[in-house]
Amino acid sequence: GESVGLHLPTLSVQEGDNSIINCAYSNSASDYFIWYKQESGKGPQFIIDIRSNMDKRQGQRVTVLLNKTVKHLSLQIAATQPGDSAVYFCAERAGGTSYGKLTFGQGTILTVHP
Amino acid sequence: ETGVTQSPTHLIKTRGQQVTLRCSSQSGHNTVSWYQQALGQGPQFIFQYYREEENGRGNFPPRFSGLQFPNYSSELNVNALELDDSALYLCASSSSPNYEQYFGPGTRLTVT
Numbered sequence: 001g002e003s004v005g006l007h008l009p010t011l012s013v014q015e016g017d018n019s020i021i022n023c024a025y026s027n028s029a030s031d032y033f034i035w036y037k038q039e040s041g042k043g044p045q046f047i048i049d050i051r052s053n054m055d056k057r058q059g060q061r062v063t064v065l066l067n068k069t070v071k072h073l074s075l076q077i078a079a080t081q082p083g084d085s086a087v088y089f090c091a092e093r094a095g096g097t098s099y100g101k102l103t104f105g106q107g108t109i110l111t112v113h114p
Numbered sequence: 115e116t117g118v119t120q121s122p123t124h125l126i127k128t129r130g131q132q133v134t135l136r137c138s139s140q141s142g143h144n145t146v147s148w149y150q151q152a153l154g155q156g157p158q159f160i161f162q163y164y165r166e167e168e169n170g171r172g173n174f175p176p177r178f179s180g181l182q183f184p185n186y187s188s189e190l191n192v193n194a195l196e197l198d199d200s201a202l203y204l205c206a207s208s209s210s211p212n213y214e215q216y217f218g219p220g221t222r223l224t225v226t
Contacts, residue, residue: 032212034214036217041219042219042220043118043204043217043218043219043220044157044204044217046214046216046217049214089156091156093212099162099164099211099212100145100162100170100208100211100212100213100215101147101159101162101170101172102147102149102157102159102215103159104149104156104157105156106154106155106156107155107156
C-alpha cells in the first residue's frame, strides 16, 4: 500500500539556522506533493507544493526538493524563526485518480530556540 | 474572503452515540474533503464531496457518512461511536477535487 514516512520525528534548531525536514514516500504513482505546517490547536496550513515533473520549487524562505529516483522529499526553511516551531507534514497524492486524496506522513516536530 | 470554518470546536460523546460535524468551505470552493487525525499522527482521508456527491472514500467503515449542500458546506456523520473515534476531525476545501486543499481548524471529538 502507499505510505509516506518521515526520517526524523523531531528537529531542534537555533534561531537563524537553516532547517531541513525529510520525507520518504513509497507510491511511485504519486504526482503531487505538499508540505503542511500544523501549530498546536490548529489545522494544517499549506506551505508549498511540487508536482512530479519538477525537482525543485522555491517559496518565501522555503524550498522543496523532490528526488523521484529515491522517492524522497525535503523541505528547507531558511533563517528559521521561533514562529516556525510546529509539526510539519509531507503529503502525497496518487496520480490517475479523480479525487484529491492526500496521504500524510506522521510528522516532524520542529522546535526553534531563540 | 473567509477561510474554512468548522463547528463545533470541541465535542464530548459517549460510546454508541451519533455525532454530526459541520464544515463551511472557503468562498469559491466547491469541494470538501474530510480527514481524521489521531493524536500524534498525520491526518487520514475519510472521503471527499464534490458537487453534492461523494467523490472518493478512504478506508473508513460505512458508519462514517457525509453530506454536501448546494452552498458547498458539508457535514460528517459518525454513527455508533467507538472509543477509537476520538480524534481531531479536519475538513479541507478546494476549488476542484484535485486542487490545493485548505484546512479548517478542526473539531476535537472525545468519545468516553
